[in-house]
Amino acid sequence: MAEVIYRPARVSGSVQIPPSKSAAHRALLCAALTGAPCTVAPIDESADMYATLSGVRAMGCAADFAGGAVRIAPGKAPAGTAVVDCGESGSTLRFLIPVFAARGVEAAFVGHGRLPERPIGVYTALLPQHGVQVETAGGLPLRIRGKLQSGEYRLPGDVSSQFITGLLFALPLLEGDSEIVLTTPLESKGYIDLTLQVLRQFGVSVRETARGWAVPGGQAYRASACTVEGDWSQAAFFLSAAAVGGGPVALHGLRPDSVQGDRACIELWRRFGLAIRAENGVYIAENPRAGEPFRGLRGMRIDARQIPDMVPALAVTAAFAAGETVICNAARLRIKESDRLAAMEAALSAIGADIRGTADGLVIRGRPHLAGGRAEGCNDHRVVMALAAAGCDCAVTVTDAQSIRKSYPGFFRDFRAIGGNADVVDMGE
Incomplete structure (x- = not known):
């Protein structure tokens, strides 16, 4: 078993998104x-x-x-x-x-x-x-x-x-x-x-x-x-990191004509207020207002019916966005590697977010900053990776860091490559 400690950082750099x-x-x-x-x-x-x-x-x-x-x-x-x-x-x-x-x-x-x-x-x-x-x-x-x-x-x-x-x-x-x-x-x-x-x-x-x-x-x-093309669902974690941690973050290896439903992440983070541009097949995400309260981000309503894997990353960005974000039609997340709705509600609450679960989603009222603290990763790779963006604002210790091996074993390496702070501590058995 292992824990990861995320500490505040302004992120900037390039990442090669892993294969889908x-x-x-x-x-x-x-x-x-x-x-x-x-x-x-x-x-x-x-x-x-x-x-x-x-x-x-x-x-x-x-x-x-x-x-x-x-x-x-x-x-x-x-x-x-x-x-x-x-x-x-x-x-x-x-x-x-x-x-x-x-x-x-x-x-x-x-x-x-x-x-x-x-x-x-x-x-x-x-x-x-x-x-x-x-x-x-x-x-x-x-x-x-x-x-x-x-x-x-x-x-x-x-x-x-x-x-x-x-x-x-x-x-x-x-x-x-x-x-x-x-x-x-x-x-x-x-x-x-x-x-x-x-x-x-x-x-x-x-x-x-x-x-x-x-x-x-x-x-x-x-x-x-x-x-094998790049994985749009993994790109979402770096868009969330750019929204909270500033950027610019350049994402390489993604197909703009992909049929992956999670390609919708580009439009979703633009709606949050993140600036994203495409240059020669590379997507560059930047939030020049990252030093301001609420970071220039705004809450919104998100229908997650076609994009369930992005909900953890979306929830973290929403925790810093002004106003209210409602994520709905995500009931299937209760039967994933964890009950992801309950896991994200508990994890973000533990570090100071204003969040509550519903039968099929989450309701989040953004705050300018979070207090930080300790959150349970619930042995769920997407929960552990999503909380990296929160760590750009506050110190967050997340359990079950080893769970990223399920889908993205190089995540901590790539997060550090864009300036993120991620210290993994082996807790033994």
């Missing part, structure tokens, strides 16, 4: 399904990436990191039941369950942290309707056997887009055609758009319909060298 974790999960799985040698790069060596590589190996592929890339090659499928350790990665779990089912491979899925408690009921209800036996006591471990059959798949769009993505990977492998039909409105649409983009890159076609998606069967994934 969401795009990398998808590219690694598609590459494994080609049955041919493929290289996916760049890839950050985060815990979630190792979880997906574990799943790829359980499929019978060879997969190893080499110089910031992952090389995948066909291998021999393991005999007997495949055991898939998904770590704490919800994407790994929900993407791989239907893929193993489509291949008719008996598999047992295990996980750690909060993953065994996270919702999986969409699959436990749906897969038995299509030829797959599911054994579970309600979460993980979960065992499947039998071969997935084509047909109509009806599922909600507001629990997690990861269930839809898992089916989009699996259904093209079946002999017959299938259709995915949404029974509730789709949330986090950007993640589905990203899935469809990666599928096209690997030669798989899916057609959007008025009800969902039509998926032709009998398709084959085609080998493709894949370049």
Whole structure:
């Protein structure tokens, strides 16, 4: 276990945004399904990436990191039941369950942290309707056997887009055609758009319909060298740091035409009052009023339905913005690595913010400065990273610093590179 101590600083400098974790999960799985040698790069060596590589190996592929890339090659499928350790990665779990089912491979899925408690009921209800036996006591471990059959798949769009993505990977492998039909409105649409983009890159076609998606069967994934774009959800932490800590902060490695829903961070922080300009593909964020009360920032209303991962960073900026910020339609954050709404309410309250939780969001009244103090990281990478921006104003000690390894192991290094103060203290076991 470790703690990180953030101390006040004016930030300024450049950062190379890491490759998108969401795009990398998808590219690694598609590459494994080609049955041919493929290289996916760049890839950050985060815990979630190792979880997906574990799943790829359980499929019978060879997969190893080499110089910031992952090389995948066909291998021999393991005999007997495949055991898939998904770590704490919800994407790994929900993407791989239907893929193993489509291949008719008996598999047992295990996980750690909060993953065994996270919702999986969409699959436990749906897969038995299509030829797959599911054994579970309600979460993980979960065992499947039998071969997935084509047909109509009806599922909600507001629990997690990861269930839809898992089916989009699996259904093209079946002999017959299938259709995915949404029974509730789709949330986090950007993640589905990203899935469809990666599928096209690997030669798989899916057609959007008025009800969902039509998926032709009998398709084959085609080998493709894949370049992983930068992660817009991680860029949000540096925009928040620039809003509180001044800047200028130059963000490299982001695609302006990305389909990632979190690309909305640029417009959201502009609405807060942060100046952001693009120069030769680099986004430069600066707050020349960082030395003033409220830093020239203003509160606003934020619908987080399509951008749930940005809520922790948005909440920290809102804590310093004049007036009231209301974040709504974020109830799904209660079933992430932590209850992120409760975690951010508790953490920001602990360091002096005026914040209260609602059923589906947060209400924050900004203050010119925060008192600082000690906050619980709740073993949640996004909570720990979000609080770095608060540390630009006041001293903040955050527990569970090691949790950043899940998605962005180089975060503290990159935060220091723009002038941030982050001292990590190993607390032992």
